[in-house]
Amino acid sequence: MKKIIFMFLCAATCIATLMAVPAKRLTQTIVQPDGTEIEVILSGDEYCHYFTTTDGFRIAKNSQGVYEYVILQNNQLELSGLKALNPDMRTTEHAELLTSINQEEQRNFAVQQRMAKRNTRNKMIQQKVEVSERTKMPVILINYSDVQMAVQNPQTAFNDLLNQTGYAANGATGSVKDYYEDASFGQYLPQFDVYGPYTLPQDREYYGANDLWGDDVRAPEMIADACALADQDIDFSQYDANNDGYIDQVLVFYAGHSEAEYGPEESIWPHRWVVYPSINYDGTDEDITFDGKTVADYACFSELKGYTGTDMCGIGTFCHEFGHILGLPDLYATNYSTHNTLGSWDLMDYGPYNNDGRTPPTMSAYERFYLGWLTPTILHEAGNYELVEIQSSNQAYIITSTGEHNLDGANPDPTSFYLLENRQQTSWDTYLPGHGMLVTKVNYSATKWENNTVNNTSRSMGVEIVQADGRSSTDGDSGDTYPNGSLYTSFTPYTNYPVYNITENNGLISFAFMDSSTQSREDADCFTEMFERCTQQGTNDISSSLNNYCDNDGWSGTKIFEENGGLKLASSSSGGELTTPTLGLTGTINVEALLSPFGNDNATITLSLTGNGTLSTTQWQVTAEDVYTCSISDADASTQLTLSVEADNRFYIYAFEACNETISTVNQAHSQTFLQILPTENGLRFENVLQPSNIRIYNAMGQLCWQQKILDAQDCPLPQGFYIVSIFNDAGQLQYSQKIVCQ
Template sequence: MRKLITILLTVQLLWSVSAVQQPVKLVQPNGEEIVVILKGDEWNNWFESAEGYTLVQNEREEWVYAAAIQGDRLIPGNAGFEPESESIPKHLHAQLPRPEDNSPIPQISLTQDEYKLPLLLIEYPDHNAQYSEQNFNDLMNSTGWNGTGSFRDFYEEISYDQFHPDATVDGWYMAENNHDYYGYNQGFTYAVELVRKAVDEAEAAGMDFSQFDNDGDGWVDALNIVHAGPGAEEGDQSNIWSHKWSLSAADLAVQYDGVWIDSYTINPEIQYNTQVYIGVIAHEFGHALGLPDLYDTDGSSAGIGNWGLMSGGSWGTDGGSPWYPAHMCPWGKTQMGWLTPVLLENDTTAIELLPVETYPVVYQINHPTDDSEYFMLENRQKRGFDVNMFREGLLIWHMDDEKLTGWGPNSDEPHYGVGLEQADGQYHLELGFGRGDAGDPYPGSTGNHTFDDDSVPNSHSYYFVPSLISVNNIVLDDTMVYVDVAMGTDVIVNSELTYGSGPAWDTGTMSVALANDFDIGQFSCILHDSPDRLIITGVNLNDRSSDMSVTFEESEEGNAHVELTGGTISAGMGSIFEIEFFCYSGAEILVEIQTSDADAFNSSGEEVIVTTEDGIFQIQSVPQVLSPGEASGAAGEVMAVPVEFASSVPLGFVGFRFSDDPDFLSLYAEPYSDDNGNGQWDEGESFEDTNGNGAWTGEVTLGERINGWEYDVYEANNSVLFTTVNWPNPLDPDTSLLVEFNMLISPDAETGDVALAISNILMIDFLGNPGVEGVGSDGVFTVTTGGSVGDNSNLTTAFSLHQNYPNPFNPNTTIRFEVETHRHATLHIYDITGRVVKTLVDEQLQPGEYEVMWDAANVASGVYFYRLHAGDRQITRKLVLLK
């Protein structure tokens, strides 16, 4: 039971039956029973409380509420955890991939008369079967079995007596292992072993598998297995969940009697504590014939609910009578070749629909502008296997062939491959509220007699394009349904979005064009931008629409709604208005704009069909310019070098490289005593006020625009690398100082200009877009007075500090210096922040030349400074430690 969520990595697709949707009991370790609902199917299932909250077992095998999803696992909450108070969503479950099934699909159109299929029975050494082979022969083949009908009766009814399955039942065979070895909680491949064992036993007993190749393609068409006991779909995960799969998924396909045996379905012996009913077997057999599941395979909605066999209808039209499985929906019957819909192409009144349970009468109406979408009309009555249906009446089905090519056509609500237009307009199936009710048919419990472009639900396409199809005057008279169908006008106008553009964080424009052969009295549309980066700020009418009144708004969902009324859009082609958008981005980006809900009415007030063409809007980049400011100083001095920033978009991150040529400038922080050893200057700690401003100055001084921002600065490859970030409070557009670099001018600098450059710029806007265009301009730093070797006083050569040797070094280097008079001198090593790392000299010195060595074995690689200070004189140089 601890393996409630099991993953199988395989390349086969597995079809299955949905969960029972009836209350099941779980037992806590202390013996307490709790009543839950089992949701999902063989591949993706979970337990929910009556309120819809998911339960999962914790490490102590206690059933508790799930608190979160982590990858493909449900995470249990603590004991006493209440999901409602913690705002945990209902129906929490992992989205697991489904394996594929590449086994051949039988061609039932090639079948002559009887369709022969095997049903093999297999039991376990520790769990024997309760019902005999004859019981299953009767369930499959006997007319009127159990007073409700056999498997054969069901398929003959839904095929209008065109399909006659004839099951050969054989068994019971004995499995090699005990019951729990093959359970759902052990993984699917164990169930495949059980199927292969049944096949081998049947072959050994003399079964001729060649008789089950009905279409002559060399493959057994529909192998069916029944295992002893119930199925996991009733709640006990140690059982096998009914499913359709293939032996080749576990490399166990086999050839006997000249035919290959691969595709199979497996079903339980027991259901509701008695012999299994035909519903689950009929559903899995539908998969064997090539039909997909029409419930929502990810569990987020109900698909077509109990209204069709390939969804919850395997449990009966009322969800609780699997002895009366629901008919296939008309799309499924069409796929099987058992009915051909009558195509309606013109207005037709008083259409008479006979009960579909008895007569293969279904009408189809194609959407006029979407080749893949169409509607099907059928009259469903409480007769035959549909006897327990919620309510009788007209069912209107909405198909989209684009969605019907994969294994889960109904997993993307509300855009289903096969959807039911529910007459009450509540969309309960899409919302996952039950599996159908009396409000779904027309007129139904709400007395809805109309389905058209303005009704709820409406006859639009899944892409919101009106069809002008109207099914109205819907009448249910005894067992007959009567309707009028209007196809609407065939007049079509085309709406097109022209290419639009605008600068980042500014206003741009895009035009909406209309091609119409007649005057239009009203037009409206909704524009969806993806990604959501455009905000509508205005609409400008032109000559074609100048007498119209216009309204526009930006919805909470970020869509732009525009409506033109009270005038005339003259017949013609071209732009009818221009939209102004604010470009809500700091970076260049292409925005796709899709038009939906485009409605138009001619001058007589009649609605016309509007086809739409999507457009592209380009938010254009705008250069954000970094510029070195003017600065100057003498060799050996420390000066501030400003960087100005002209920005027009909000930014959350700015980074760049600052370099000088010749390399005379180095980052510098005023030396300080790190008394508390925290690696930074703190109020009260002594420092050398190099620039004389009375305050400690670090290597950078932030401008007011980024005051308080996080930043990082360091030297590498004779350049300064600077980054700053503040996502909660982005940098507003402005032109002003960004940062000042406090730079030491080399004592060896020569008089003249030093070229400054800004490069390697990275800017990220406030939304996290990294494509902001950054531009660096050049600048000049002027060395006003050059220095002589080792002397920043320019007065004497007797006081000097030489460049260390070697440099760079690891870990030892030698420093030479001279003092000209008897005085107290210090020689300190500082890091780039100004913190004293090492004191090499701190004593009275006689005039002369000195040499000291620094062993840097215990400090990190990086840029350091060393300073000779004697009396009122000082010289500072830079050294580099590379480890």
């Protein structure tokens, strides 16, 4: 009988809003009991962490210490009974098992379980510390009974790391106080009062050993014991600024290494949580009340960096966790999904590990905006603009679809917007992967922020970088910023708000905004809907309020439900219907829609028109996620398209675009005699290049993804999606344009 090894959640240990630094991305060699070596990667965070093979399959130890593959069976994660091996050593038996494993399904199971177990603990944890000019917090240093701090003069060393102006020990860029003073542009000056070290009554394994769910068994008890020992030296009553009876925050550095950086399994994973009697701590409120104030919210960190040696930690992990204390969510995928997020560009993603944790990147324009430390300038008038490096200017621009914004970062209206900032590889940003204008797209959802699930859905991330080169990189790369030399000089966040002529000279960014005469693509010839206001799965029929969920007003239908990044049509008992607004296009229209079936439903979608026009097909058979196409001839401006399905034909729609055929000064037949545009597995390839060609490729949102003058055959890497490839002469005049799908 297979042993159940994970349940991910239980009311006593795992709560949805526990926040932590992500695992450091390293490959480690594990030796199986029979001597076989396997390369593994540590994944997850304090809430749930585990090893995977290098190709992403989850593994865990059985009772004999052998790592096996994990499978999802009978709504539980279980050991498979098959020993894990490196990809190049696997047998046919391994191939059969791994083919049957749905990694996405395993991740979804974890999320469903953890969300189902949210409980009253959430009412206890203080969502954020009020950001006043000055705050002070106690920092307690602790030894275990069997592990002592290795740093010499630890109280002095940690006081310097936290408070010293110009801190430079071990190659540091500054102290925690330096970091937050710089990020806030002098508006926030934290004070950290360091006490200890004290020696705990138990050994490290007692507090930090992992249970069956991968959690440290007694981390809250470690905090309670630390406070009890420090009570002799600390007047805790001075650390309750809002006088609510709870200590605002207890911060603890524990001896030794961190499990997040491949330290011993019994070491604690740095995190922010709460001490909650009867839930995660066996003691009572009286046991954690000192000087009339009760311990609740806490964060803890390791003394040392890495997994061996005695090098003192950097400030990166502390700054990340302190960001949570101030109210910032995690920006990595907290459901352990593998899609790309902000990586090393951002403090609340993988940035805490920059320069081995010594130089976290400065807070982004969005994080400063959210905390009230930066007010961006709204772009709504045509003109030429300059953008100074953010660390020296605290400057950013904001673009919205309406040209207006309430400029409240924590409660934004509208909730979707773009931020433009200038990042240069100096000071805190020295170890960024690139430099230039960084464009961040924000799609705020109070539910996602509260649940710490901001970037868990790849199609509907709450905060993401608009990558200039259109290529994803988990850790970020130099192609993420504009203009990257002169390769990427424009993008169009909204049809009527183009940004172009982006240049970078001696660290200064210049650009032009909103002058239609410079635009190469006629965006008015397309109707585009990306459903960006759909941010979560819903069970209520939203047919009567579609204007609240769609980018364009005028959608209508029946039996329509919200989905992350799109809509779901129909139910098991009722059919559904979705009708577009009037498309505002005439003549021949090419239609493309990104669709996916629901579960095992193979949806047969009936297409019909309101108004003039003739459809090239009246049916789509949706059996897999793909781009489905049709054309409408003889359309007029009032033409609308309807998608209808019967019960048990449920499907998702994630994107919709309708465009007029583009006929330019060079007809299509002639164009293709000198240039061929061919889809490949990784994007597009240009062949038969008989003359120099200026190529620009736009995605469905009108954003420039790729730009280059090609002289010979050329590959262009692109993710899946539909694109417009435009060819220009040296005078900047459009010669030819073609829509193409990369699958």
